[in-house]
Amino acid sequence: MGKIAKTLKKDWILLLLILAGFCMSIYFYPALPDRVPSHWNIHGEIDGYMNRFWGAFLMPLMNAGFYFFFIFLPYLDPRKNNYNYFSSAYRAIRYMLHIFFVGIQIVTLMAALGYPIKIQVIVPAGVSLLFILLGNVMGKVKHNYFVGIRTPWTLSNEEVWRKTHRLAGPLWVAGGILCLILSFLNSRITSMLFFLVIVIIAAVPTVYSYILFRNDMNGK
Template sequence: MKFEWPLILLLAASFIYGIYVYPSLPDQVPSHWNIQGEVDGWSTPFWGAFGMPLLNLGMYIMFFLIPRIDPKKEKYAKFRGAYNAFRYALHLLLAGLFVVIMMAARGMEPDVDRLVPMGVAILFIIIGNYMGKIQKNYFFGIRTPWTLDNEEVWRKTHRMAGPLWVGGGLVSLIGAVFGGKTASVVFFSALAIMVVVPTVYSYFAFQRLKNQ
């Protein structure tokens, strides 16, 4: 439970900040930006102040419960450090996005087209750094039919994907510096490679083992 307290305090701080800023928010709060960093979606003051904290709370509950309901729950003890690092990074990212939204709502002009890709890119790097330590489970990691069917395929796929995700995160981080369309193209191109390559790799790794 010692590990949970910093996250609980972060969530509480988000709700307290939402309560603090709620009375001063305009009738329309920015909620979505296009690839040029221009606002193209709006929400009410209530959802502006509490939508992101509620999302963060939902993510906390979900990832808190996953190791307790997964049929392979015993595996989580073997990569608890990696799992907890991901949780910290995710909640910090969502809290950071909340701050960015509140800055925009209060008349500031944060570089959303740079800050958001940067935050997600850092999350990718953190996940990639721990990818090789993730043990086979049903909720977390690269879950393809072939990784879930074979322990060795799971291990090989995650060891291969780790450096790929770190590299994809670094490329996305560099692309984010340029902002706008460039950041979006680089980000989504890197994301596609990070998803497709491990999926295809897991299939061929499974076939190789099957044919041995």
């Protein structure tokens, strides 16, 4: 438990970020309508709602839940010792995801309060930035069971894991940049291209890991 206490002490910025999310929800709660937007279609039109409580507090609760999930995750992993070799990358990934959740919360609250939000631009742009940032650390993630590109072939072969993540890093950065550009070209075609790019940059490392594993097995 000493390690967990030390981690909590190091994570004061993250904890403040999570606390800020709760404070935002509490502050704006009286002004929120009974129904809070929870989903938008590709045209930016609201097509799903939550009640006021969940609309206000779902994201901060998820953020808090994921914080503790990420704290305990290394202790559940059979390869827990490998986390020591990519602790900086692991911390960076945690920061990225928590900031992303707070961003989604801010957008949801602003939309619920009646501010004109171009959700069809903001969310794809946010996802694109997330891929760019994740791509920058993918190559540093060491072999483990929870964080990274977890296919049957990467999990069973450390060299396949290493090569797959070295490919995925620049691929995600390039794909993220392309998706970021497409995010601001708001049309039906660019929306389809956006999703196509996401599918490609997710599928290519998976297929690549299989090919590497098969070649390794054939070589033996």
